[in-house]
Amino acid sequence: MSGERRRAHRSFAAVDVRLRNLCHSYGPHAGRAALAISALDVASCSQLCVVGSSGSGKSTLLSILAGVLVPTSGQVLLDGQELFERSEVERDRFRARHIGCVFQTLNLLQGLSVLENLTLAQRFAGIQPALARRQALELLDRLGLAERAGARPAQLSLGEQQRVAIARAVCKRPALVLADEPTASLDDQNARAAVELLREQCSRSTLLVASHDQRLLERFENVLPLPQLAPGQAG
Numbered sequence: 024m025s026g027e028r029r030r031a032h033r034s035f036a037a038v039d040v041r042l043r044n045l046c047h048s049y050g051p052h053a054g055r056a057a058l059a060i061s062a063l064d065v066a067s068c069s070q071l072c073v074v075g076s077s078g079s080g081k082s083t084l085l086s087i088l089a090g091v092l093v094p095t096s097g098q099v100l101l102d103g104q105e106l107f108e109r110s111e112v113e114r115d116r117f118r119a120r121h122i123g124c125v126f127q128t129l130n131l132l133q134g135l136s137v138l139e140n141l142t143l144a145q146r147f148a149g150i151q152p153a154l155a156r157r158q159a160l161e162l163l164d165r166l167g168l169a170e171r172a173g174a175r176p177a178q179l180s181l182g183e184q185q186r187v188a189i190a191r192a193v194c195k196r197p198a199l200v201l202a203d204e205p206t207a208s209l210d211d212q213n214a215r216a217a218v219e220l221l222r223e224q225c226s227r228s229t230l231l232v233a234s235h236d237q238r239l240l241e242r243f244e245n246v247l248p249l250p251q252l253a254p255g256q257a258g
């Protein structure tokens with residue numbers, strides 16, 4: 024049985040993340056590197072909040088970890104395996120099964136209902152449909168969205184859509200959860216509920232959150248500050 028097949032049979036197998044000499048520049052005319060991290064180790068099952076001012080590279084880092092953005096140089100090791108040794112198709116498959124993402128732009132599928140957004144993610148992760156539906160409805164209920172399960176994302180407020188995006192990221196029990204500004208549009212009460220849910224649902228996943236929201240930041244013991252890089256600086 025291949026490593027990928029074996030992993031598919033393990034639920035909640037958190038990964039450890041190691042970055043070495045990671046650098047990303049958006050092309051030769053960017054003027055400066057968007058991200059430079061010489062070394063970072065995130066143990067499996069740990070929870071890390073990445074902080075930094077606007078433009079410091081938080082979304083760039085999360086996009087690289089999701090396997091969506093190919094870094095200019097450096098290593099991204101998940102459980103010791105280089106993520107970018109996989110082809111784009113393999114990375115897409117790996118992400119569908121093992122990585123839950125809350126994108127800063129949310130990226131909910133507008134043609135599907137709220138519930139279907141969750142159950143589709145679960146189906147790609149190999150979760151059996153009846154169980155998937157039950158868990159998805161439970162999560163939506165926890166986030167105060169039970170009544171909106173049949174609605175389309177566009178019929179929800181931005182804060183409600185943000186909670187759906189969080190539920191979609193965790194509902195498939197991923198090994199790694201990447202959440203980019205997951206509380207940006209939430210009021211205090213909903214932000215608290217969302218952070219609690221994220222942390223609780225990730226008790227057996229590795230969680231990386233990017234945020235400059237103090238309400239979220241103070242709930243994390245491990246914080247990684249990203250400096251704003253100067254022109255010509257590569258870390």
Ligand SMILES: Nc1ncnc2c1ncn2[C@@H]1O[C@H](COP(=O)(O)OP(=O)(O)OP(=O)(O)O)[C@@H](O)[C@H]1O
Nearest residue numbers: 049053057075076077078079080081082083084127
């Ligand atoms: N697609 C892109 N093309 C060119 N430059 C980009 C692109 N995406 C980001 N950048 C640049 O890379 C740098 C880091 O951007 P990034 O979005 O990672 O920052 P961030 O910390 O997530 O900011 P914010 O808090 O505003 O979301 C910025 O200088 C930004 O202008």
Ligand SMILES: [Mg+2]
Nearest residue numbers: 081082127203
């Ligand atoms: Mg960002």
